[in-house]
Amino acid sequence: MKYCGLRTPEDAMAAVDAKVQLGGLVFAHKSPRRVTLREAHKVRDILFGNAEVVGLFADNAFEEIAATHNAVGLDRVQLHGDEDDAFAERVEKEIGLPVLRALPISSREDAERADQRYGSAFLFDARPPDGNPQKGGHGRAFDWSLLEAYSGERKFLLAGGLSTENVANAVRIAGAHPAFAGLDVSSGIERERGIKDRGLMLGFAENARAARI
Template identity: 40%
Template structure:
């Protein structure tokens, strides 16, 4: 099984280089000011120039058309990941602003949360299943919280998906085994402090994910 790996919340050229050199498939840039990993659309575009063969992903939360246009102009992302309350139709419309497609993120705490993704099948090109944010949170993701990954094990969909939420170099193998995921997405799990990427943890995470799947690179 070939595992896709996304390193998210990149906000420095050094972290981009570390991710690319380690073989990341996707590089995520969070254009959302409330995130400790936030970058502007222009900064994301500058960092994404070093993506190599990886795909760039703009992570947005309930963006309006003006924001989507700024991201397209500043970054021209391969993918847009929507992490807010966007409707299926809004997700489909956002495809006009990405080169390859749109992903929709969902907060998961129970099997019922997982079923919310069904409404989006056919409207998006991928799902990201993250931990549900804590009560009163001012942002929908990036909390580094784990959940019951086994909830995903029997989830069947023609839409590909990434596992996110509380992943680290130490537990990614367990997470893959419990969830049956074919792709993983990490941000805080490869940081030394919120928004500060650990340049050693990035290759450690990618190496652990690939070792668990028996591949050197997807």
């Protein structure tokens, strides 16, 4: 399970208490959840030894990604923009971190073609609203039945529109796929845009784990 958009030590502690495996720090320029390097360090200090730290970038320059990793010490890089396969491969090989590749899914063809893309693992998300420059974090879900069309062996996280109310259903549907590795949530654990809610963070994890029993 990945909690994304962590911005404060309180967010990080709630994520640790929820026993997530991945904590996401957003460095995408157009995101309301973007953190400074100073904020990132405070979050990482709490996550260290409890969860891997994923740096989320969306069309950031390669040099910025490398410099951010050098400054913060990331465990993974999430590419959530319009980066091509060559860029993703360069990040993985030159920076030396596994790449979690975010891919929008809105049709069977999107799911079928996903395994052709470069990345260590995938994050399947909904397409953003037309004209919206922000690639993720919109609280929109896609048709989860489309996951059946993904035939790849690389693991994927399900993202987009997840909440405490629908997470059990998401686990039942996505969990039937052999490549399903977990969930990624951001807006669904917020009390307002960009502001996490401890109760929702703990409740989401509890509901997700209950659905796996």
